[in-house]
Amino acid sequence: MLFDRVKPLDAILLTAQRKSLHRTLGAFQLTMLGIGGVIGTGIFVLTSEAAQKAGPGMVVSFLIAGFVCAVAALCYSELASMVPVSGSAYTYTYAVVGELLAWMVGWALILEYAVGASAVAVGWSNHAVGLLQGLGITVPPTFSNADALMAKVQLAFGAQATPDLMTAMRVGGYVNLPAVVVVGLVTWLLIVGTTESARVNAVLVAIKIVALTAFIALTLPVMNAEHFTPFAPTGASGMFGAAASIFFAYVGFDAVSTAAEETKNPQRNVPIGLIASLLICTIFYIAVACGAIGAIGAQPLTSATGALLAPGSAEMAGRCATVVASGALEPLVCSREALVHVLDTLNWHGIGRLVGLAAVLALPSVVLIMMFGQTRVFFTMARDGLLPERLASVHPRYRTPHVVTLVTGAAAMTAAAFLPVGKLADYSNSGTLFAFLMVAVSVLALRKIDPSRHRPFRTPLVWLVAPLSICGCLVLYMSLPLTAILVLPGWGAIGLVVYFFYSRARSHVGRGAIEVAEPDAYQGTEPSVPGTRS
Numbered sequence: 001m002l003f004d005r006v007k008p009l010d011a012i013l014l015t016a017q018r019k020s021l022h023r024t025l026g027a028f029q030l031t032m033l034g035i036g037g038v039i040g041t042g043i044f045v046l047t048s049e050a051a052q053k054a055g056p057g058m059v060v061s062f063l064i065a066g067f068v069c070a071v072a073a074l075c076y077s078e079l080a081s082m083v084p085v086s087g088s089a090y091t092y093t094y095a096v097v098g099e100l101l102a103w104m105v106g107w108a109l110i111l112e113y114a115v116g117a118s119a120v121a122v123g124w125s126n127h128a129v130g131l132l133q134g135l136g137i138t139v140p141p142t143f144s145n146a147d148a149l150m151a152k153v154q155l156a157f158g159a160q161a162t163p164d165l166m167t168a169m170r171v172g173g174y175v176n177l178p179a180v181v182v183v184g185l186v187t188w189l190l191i192v193g194t195t196e197s198a199r200v201n202a203v204l205v206a207i208k209i210v211a212l213t214a215f216i217a218l219t220l221p222v223m224n225a226e227h228f229t230p231f232a233p234t235g236a237s238g239m240f241g242a243a244a245s246i247f248f249a250y251v252g253f254d255a256v257s258t259a260a261e262e263t264k265n266p267q268r269n270v271p272i273g274l275i276a277s278l279l280i281c282t283i284f285y286i287a288v289a290c291g292a293i294g295a296i297g298a299q300p301l302t303s304a305t306g307a308l309l310a311p312g313s314a315e316m317a318g319r320c321a322t323v324v325a326s327g328a329l330e331p332l333v334c335s336r337e338a339l340v341h342v343l344d345t346l347n348w349h350g351i352g353r354l355v356g357l358a359a360v361l362a363l364p365s366v367v368l369i370m371m372f373g374q375t376r377v378f379f380t381m382a383r384d385g386l387l388p389e390r391l392a393s394v395h396p397r398y399r400t401p402h403v404v405t406l407v408t409g410a411a412a413m414t415a416a417a418f419l420p421v422g423k424l425a426d427y428s429n430s431g432t433l434f435a436f437l438m439v440a441v442s443v444l445a446l447r448k449i450d451p452s453r454h455r456p457f458r459t460p461l462v463w464l465v466a467p468l469s470i471c472g473c474l475v476l477y478m479s480l481p482l483t484a485i486l487v488l489p490g491w492g493a494i495g496l497v498v499y500f501f502y503s504r505a506r507s508h509v510g511r512g513a514i515e516v517a518e519p520d521a522y523q524g525t526e527p528s529v530p531g532t533r534s
Contacts, residue, residue: 034277042249045123068472107495111431113374119424126336147172167318187409211358223294312422
């Protein structure tokens with residue numbers, strides 16, 4: 001039977017106790033972890049992408065994405081309080097609907113965390129290059145983006161040689177070296193596991209909040225109502241398409257649940273961290289989006305023939321280069337550092353540079369949190385025997401899972417080197433939406449299977465909230481670009497091959513070893529969360 005391997009909740013909790021991670025995080029630290037993972041990913045990185053898809057209607061897109069995340073967060077809160085162990089959606093699915101779907105969720109989480117980290121790294125690169133340019137230091141396009149490479153790939157696969165595509169080939173680059181560097185540095189930091197990174201993360205969160213507050217204070221007073229007209233130039237499909245991309249901006253909150261096993265009083269603190277971080281971030285997102293649109297406008301850009309251009313495409317890059325070369329003001333949808341561009345347009349050049357500096361300082365913390373989440377999911381899967389237990393090895397000196405961190409870092413560096421931020425975000429979303437859907441399914445299933453189990457946090461109106469989460473995830477998934485929609489089944493097919501040819505035969509549950517002896521690879525050690533004292 002394909003769905004007969006379900007790991008009992010009691011066994012999951014016992015296994016976690018035998019190989020437990022160090023519990024040091026409180027509600028405030030979890031909230032800061034959530035805000036650190038959320039704020040920055042969307043506002044600093046994806047504002048231009050959302051504007052190109054929906055125009056001023058991206059305000060509604062933020063609300064749609066925020067609502068889907070809110071109902072998903074309520075489902076996460078119930079399961080995280082009941083099962084306060086590492087692994088996030090993977091662990092919850094394992095306990096309710098079985099090993100096969102749990103494997104697929106864990107496999108999909110690679111898209112969420114590793115690919116998501118790559119997307120943020122590319123966003124950091126855009127701001128770092130812009131900041132250096134403001135200081136008179138020019139980073140050649142050859143080493144700061146891969147637009148020319150993407151254009152050549154499109155032409156090789158039979159794309160029409162439009163003027164915009166040829167412009168991208170002429171002015172674009174071949175590798176995003178700054179993005180590779182920042183992922184490499186974060187990988188090293190995760191391996192070293194500095195004990196002071198909690199304070200560093202709190203400082204970086206404060207920097208982001210101050211920068212966004214300054215942006216709001218300077219842009220909202222000069223809002224022009226005319227910039228909101230037409231409000232939805234691409235219609236409802238455009239707003240839902242932007243919501244599907246913007247969804248990426250919120251997903252950092254679920255990194256909180258991956259730290260449940262390292263949390264003091266997780267039954268209380270995990271729900272607080274999840275919901276508080278999401279609420280704070282949503283308020284900032286709406287205010288910043290309104291300020292950006294009202295200050296300079298956010299209408300989508302079309303090709304010379306009037307066709308709407310796909311954000312992040314080589315054609316889009318070429319068209320933007322043509323518009324700027326004509327002497328016109330660079331549209332918001334073309335900017336690789338949207339908030340800085342808005343402030344520069346309003347002649348707040350100094351504040352704009354400071355906002356850019358805030359992004360350069362703060363976005364690496366988002367990369368770190370996403371990669372941290374990925375390593376903890378891998379750690380848990382290896383602990384269950386579904387991945388080589390070597391991946392769960394803990395460094396004898398630094399007490400961190402260094403092998404899986406190196407693997408994750410190498411994959412993230414490769415993606416960041418060659419793909420644009422928007423495509424990476426959409427690929428990440430396809431995996432995230434699947435994981436969130438399975439969490440909602442698990443909540444409903446567990447209410448039926450084990451209704452008497454103690455639930456420190458109960459999802460309110462669960463028979464309404466969980467179906468809304470399921471429907472919302474499906475709608476946003478179908479609103480993604482076709483390539484992103486196809487990434488999930490393609491990646492899933494690879495995962496199934498790995499599962500049936502390797503993992504299924506080595507599963508501890510499949511071998512009847514639900515409670516397993518502690519492997520030498522991590523015996524007597526505890527991988528610590530970055531940002532805590534061991």
